Amino acid sequence: MIRINLLPESYRKSERTSPKIFAVALLAVICVCSSVGWFGTVYFGDLERVQAKRVQTKERLDGVKKRELLYDSLVQEKKDFSRRADTIKQIAKGRRIWTKFCDELIDVITNDGEMDRHVAWFSNIQVRSPGDGSKGPIIVLPGFVQGNDIRKIANLHDDIEATEFWRDMAQYTPPAGSKKIDGDLYPPESFAFSWQWTMKGTDKWIKNTPGARLGKPSKPGKPSKPAK
Numbered sequence: 254m255i256r257i258n259l260l261p262e263s264y265r266k267s268e269r270t271s272p273k274i275f276a277v278a279l280l281a282v283i284c285v286c287s288s289v290g291w292f293g294t295v296y297f298g299d300l301e302r303v304q305a306k307r308v309q310t311k312e313r314l315d316g317v318k319k320r321e322l323l324y325d326s327l328v329q330e331k332k333d334f335s336r337r338a339d340t341i342k343q344i345a346k347g348r349r350i351w352t353k354f355c356d357e358l359i360d361v362i363t364n365d366g367e368m369d370r371h372v373a374w375f376s377n378i379q380v381r382s383p384g385d386g387s388k389g390p391i392i393v394l395p396g397f398v399q400g401n402d403i404r405k406i407a408n409l410h411d412d413i414e415a416t417e418f419w420r421d422m423a424q425y426t427p428p429a430g431s432k433k434i435d436g437d438l439y440p441p442e443s444f445a446f447s448w449q450w451t452m453k454g455t456d457k458w459i460k461n462t463p464g465a466r467l468g469k470p471s472k473p474g475k476p477s478k479p480a481k
Contacts, residue, residue: 349390349418349458351380357416361409370408372399388423389452398430401442406430421458424451 355378362373375396382390398405410428413419430444452458 349452354418357418358413361412361416364412370412371405373397373405373409383451388454389421389458392450392452393447394450395445395447397433397443397445399438399443400440401432403430403432403444406444406446417459421452422450423453426450 362375364370373396375394377395379393380390381393398409406428426446426448428446430446433443433445434441435443
């Protein structure tokens with residue numbers, strides 16, 4: 254049946270929403286609000302976790318960067334240290350411990366107080382550099398051997414040849430001398446000599462030659478012309 258309300262609009266009663274429609278609308282609103290609340294809870298909860306994880310990751314990354322910088326610094330320092338060590342090694346190879354040389358020479362001269370083989374002394378010791386680097390230092394030793402027996406010069410030379418530093422000699426003056434008389438000495442006779450020794454190049458020194466350090470004999474030096 255169709256009902257038609259013929260009253261003017263101002264006299265008509267207001268139409269009420271159907272309870273079913275209201276219930277459906279209310280349920281829809283509740284569902285929408287619940288969905289929005291759930292989404293907000295999930296979104297902001299995940300956002301907080303993501304932000305916390307981001308902070309942790311950033312802190313970890315900053316730590317890694319610091320360690321990376323430290324590592325690079327240590328690598329560079331190691332390279333610098335290696336270069337300095339190589340430089341020191343090269344300098345050490347080209348230097349002789351002259352105190353050790355003098356100790357060995359003094360041991361030969363004093364000969365533990367035994368004077369039968371020789372009684373010798375040097376007026377001075379001069380060490381010169383050849384300059385070109387092809388040879389080692391040049392050592393000049395003017396000195397005297399006491400007595401009237403020229404063979405004592407040879408004895409002195411033989412004892413010197415037994416020293417360790419002699420293995421680094423390339424050339425040397427043969428044992429020779431001229432007789433001197435000095436009334437202030439006893440005995441007054443002595444033989445004066447002036448030796449000149451030329452050492453091998455630094456790369457051929459015993460300490461810089463692995464085979465020689467293991468005990469393999471090195472080639473002996475050869476005599477040069479007597480120094481005038």
